[in-house]
Amino acid sequence: MEDRTETSLIALRRILRATELNARTLARATGLTTPQLIVLEIVVAAGRATPKDIAGKAGVGQATATSLVDKLEARKLVTRTRSERDKRVVWVAPTEEGKALLSAAPDPLQKTFSEQFQALPDWEQGMIVAALERVGAMLNAGALDAAPLLDVGAVDRK
Amino acid sequence: MEDRTETSLIALRRILRATELNARTLARATGLTTPQLIVLEIVVAAGRATPKDIAGKAGVGQATATSLVDKLEARKLVTRTRSERDKRVVWVAPTEEGKALLSAAPDPLQKTFSEQFQALPDWEQGMIVAALERVGAMLNAGALDAAPLLDVGAVDRK
């Protein structure tokens, strides 16, 4: 393998590693497990979502989504409401408590990243965005590009 | 949040998403679960590793590492050997079968990435490597850079 290819893969793995560890830390901080946190983030970001949406975005089966929603509902972080228009569907929406929990536990990784990124010179910001998008495109070229899971970031916006 | 910061985060999330899905696909293809596959990769990369090493590198607790090694050992993909020098430690090493399994299941994501990467013009390769390393550094700046996942292979041995 080309040397630079290898180097890029290593760099990628470091990124994955950092974000993965961060997810666990964050989950702990909130008292939720990682999958539960992901579901809550999805619901908060979207305003409301069906179990099917959640399953798709979180990359798990519907049955799993249901059970994760169960947990969150039990903790009063989300509510379930049957849709009037189509009574098969259930809307899962965050409670105030659910929203509060997320904003009270700001993602430390995202925070440091954002701060540092914004401190970079303009040309470097541009370079990084271009490179990340290039890499994302390359990775998604193989796997058929699935739904945009992680509009998670929503978290920040005041 | 600055627009470009947001854009970069979205790009990052797409990357994470793609690799996550890939991990599952790969695990299925090998008949292993994702954590099991990660452990096997660690062991193969390092030549041999203790459960403690594995726990650190895989980012799980020692108890979990032990149980994952159990599964792999049951399938004869790795072996356990007590160290002579220090009888508290156990060396986990891949069997031929374990190594074969990994090489027989080439990572599709890594493959397409490598191919595409190598097809890029020189300047772009350089740009991507630089950007990925920059991002990795930024991410690891916040979280105290935990165990260097990828010094895999460093370990002792003859």
Added chain:
DNA sequence: AAAATATAATTTGATTAGCGAATAAAACTT
């Protein structure tokens, strides 16, 4: 050298995650 402390792996007991298959209800199709 004996006692205390530390380290490594494992076992145990519990919860959570996750899947596939089956079920139930509602909505579409023909």
Added chain:
DNA sequence: AAGTTTTATTCGCTAATCAAATTATATTTT
């Protein structure tokens, strides 16, 4: 109206994961 599809849920089962307790071995202190 009958059949098909979609949505959510339930059920049974396996795997992952952790914390705490346990066992064996090393290291350090007295």
